Amino acid sequence: MKRITIEPVTRIEGHAKITIHLDDAGKVANTEFHVTQVRGFEKFTEGRPFYEMPGITSRICGICPISHQLASSKACDAIMAVRVPPAGRRLRELVHCAQYVHSHAWTCTNGRVAGL
Amino acid sequence: MSLLDMDAAIISLARKIDIVYGPLVDAQEFPEDVDVTLVEGGVSSQDDLNKLQKIRGRTHLLISLGDCAVTGNVPAMRNSIPVSKLLQRVYVEGAQENKVIPTDRVPPLLKHSRPLREFVKVDMTLPGCPPPSKAITTVINDLLDGKKSELVVKFG
Numbered sequence: 001m002k003r004i005t006i007e008p009v010t011r012i013e014g015h016a017k018i019t020i021h022l023d024d025a026g027k028v029a030n031t032e033f034h035v036t037q038v039r040g041f042e043k044f045t046e047g048r049p050f051y052e053m054p055g056i057t058s059r060i061c062g063i064c065p066i067s068h069q070l071a072s073s074k075a076c077d078a079i080m081a082v083r084v085p086p087a088g089r090r091l092r093e094l095v096h097c098a099q100y101v102h103s104h105a106w107t108c109t110n111g112r113v114a115g116l
Numbered sequence: 117m118s119l120l121d122m123d124a125a126i127i128s129l130a131r132k133i134d135i136v137y138g139p140l141v142d143a144q145e146f147p148e149d150v151d152v153t154l155v156e157g158g159v160s161s162q163d164d165l166n167k168l169q170k171i172r173g174r175t176h177l178l179i180s181l182g183d184c185a186v187t188g189n190v191p192a193m194r195n196s197i198p199v200s201k202l203l204q205r206v207y208v209e210g211a212q213e214n215k216v217i218p219t220d221r222v223p224p225l226l227k228h229s230r231p232l233r234e235f236v237k238v239d240m241t242l243p244g245c246p247p248p249s250k251a252i253t254t255v256i257n258d259l260l261d262g263k264k265s266e267l268v269v270k271f272g
Contacts, residue, residue, distance in 0.1 A: 008139075010142070014137045014139050016216045017221065017222075019221065032221075034218070034221055034222050035218075035222070036163065036222055036223055037160070037161070037205055038202075038203070038225065039160070039190070039191045039194065039229075040194040040197070040202040040205070040206055042205055042206055042210050043194065043201065043202045043205040044193040044196075044197060044198055044202075046205075054195075056190065059189075059245065060189045060244065062117035062118075063117060065120065095262075106117070106120055
């Protein structure tokens with residue numbers, strides 16, 4: 001029984017570990033994916049004012065902070081039972097598209113070239 | 117991300133520097149005798165601490181990059197919560213199936229998530245959440261020119 005470990009991985013900026021278990025014949029018997037970091041957003045946001053969530057959750061990820069911010073904002077809208085006016089909705093869509101452009105440009109150049 | 121937000125400036129920078137370790141290169145082991153290391157993120161697990169101490173021993177100038185490394189910032193928001201309660205919430209209450217707290221081959225969390233300077237000597241700080249990419253390029257270019265940067269990050 002042999003074990004091969006790949007750490008860090010060449011994806012998601014390396015924040016994970018892979019273990020490959022080989023049987024005696026050298027064939028893959030099992031593989032495991034280990035998430036080696038936990039920050040605990042689910043827990044430390046409990047009890048905080050709801051309007052802090054867009055600012056806090058956007059720190060979950062440096063590539064998609066807008067997605068988290070918009071999701072939190074929509075949750076805040078629902079809690080307050082408010083509707084965002086059309087211009088506001090369009091602004092949200094616009095900034096979300098900007099995030100896509102930023103993320104794809106980054107992935108195409110640095111991500112794929114560098115094996116991130 | 118902020119490092120890469122310098123866009124095309126990275127091309128001219130890449131001609132003057134060698135990136136020997138990090139997410140952008142395929143290096144398995146942190147090399148000896150490194151001139152400058154930008155370290156981001158706080159020290160949250162035993163693994164982080166081991167890595168940080170190894171980096172400090174093998175680099176001349178250590179720069180803490182970003183608020184998590186400088187002050188603790190968002191990951192340090194967990195510090196008032198016992199680790200067991202945190203893991204319980206994430207892996208048991210937060211899971212739909214396989215409600216088990218992983219222990220095998222994942223690094224144990226330290227009691228608190230703390231900034232780098234509480235464990236090793238830090239030579240320069242580059243705060244910001246995120247640090248502005250202009251600040252990063254200014255610091256790196258200043259170092260290449262042999263001068264120590266003025267405070268490049270203003271709050272607000």
